[in-house]
Amino acid sequence: MMRSLWALLHHDLRISLRQGNASTSVVVFFVLAVTLFPLGVGPEPQVLARIASGVVWAAALLAAMISLDRLFQADFEDGVLEQLCLAPTPLPAAVLAKALAHWLLTGLPLTLIAPVLAMALQMEGAGVVPLILGLALGTPVLSLVGAIGAGLTIGIRRGSVLLSLLVLPLFLPILIFGVGAVEAAINGLSARPHLLILGAMLLAAIVLAPLATAAALRANTE
């Protein structure tokens, strides 16, 4: 089964890289969204430093979300999803591989570029490591929980709007604890409890989200 999942991961990454837009558009959106804030609230360093963690996290959530609607849509339209449903490899495992591919193409670049944007917003140095760790734990949850929404909305015209309404509320706990980790470190407290909760969310999402997504996909391929 691992060989199948490796093949699926490889296949998804190859398609994305061949089409050459997924990662780039997400990262560009992220950078643009973050740079809107200094233009909007003014360039005072104290103000920017105060809002930096929240801005970076909120922009990361939105950036991760805009790529979600394509997660299963193409597979649904060209019949690959039907074939994945019929293969001996369990569908939840296939969902996990696809979510991992999505994270590698969106969450990982966001995590890597976030510290640069945080520095540009004058965030204090103490917050950088918790920001990276928080995003590294939090963005896979976005891909996994987002997959449930993507699975529920395939085949719906203009499903991406509905998808946002479905999954954004579910992203709120990630935002709260992700920003909490950064704020705690900046204020001289330990970021560890916040990161542990994000880690717990990730573990729960790895177990539960593929099952929910597979059920949604099966219902929608009927």
Next chain:
Amino acid sequence: MSGGLAVVGASRRVRAAHYATERPRRPVAALLARRGELAQYDGPRFGEAVFVTLQAIDLTCIRGERMIFSGLTFSVAPGRALLVRGPNGVGKTSLLRLLAGLNAPAVGQVRWAGGSLAGRVSYVGHLDAIKAALTLRENLAFWLAYRGHNRSLAAALDALGIAHLIDMPTRYLSAGQRRRAALAKLLLVDAPVWLLDEPVSSLDGRGIEVFMVALRRHLAEGGVAVLSTHQELAIDEAETLTLGRNP
């Protein structure tokens, strides 16, 4: 209504022993014998390989609020094919999707060798499941790896007459060539049951010929096929199931 139809073909050319090694199962032979079904079979009587039969029992399909068909019962023995015929909208695709397990039947069940059919099916539907961004080789190599078999890609493409297209991005392929590629996947995946929804649509005369060769070889190896078609296909090993409209 085409309820209660029984298509029981019993081939003497059973060479399905290799399917039996897939999964050890409880002794199906004993169960079937108790229900008196052994009498219908005149092949060898020992081992599970004998009973790798596709059975549809009392299938009822409801789409939306409409009943498409009900009480459909048939079985397809190893080495046999079932041709599903009937006018448009009569439920041929619905039947194939029920058999594949893509849709759940409202009533009834589908069985393979007395158990579940899940994971033993190759299904070719209206969609070819070919990624336009990738080459033919990349597309088929993925399915080969995903279904976990180690067959020859070149041989499968050669059998369908598309070996020369192997490094072509599939978005440049014609509908017929894409359909041939979808059918080539059947040869890569070692599934005992083929469910084919209008497999020869968009194929030319030569394409139908090479497909028929592949299908006959599958049946000769003890496989089972259910296919819907509007064309005349000369399959000696096939029974025909004609679906009719509700009166």
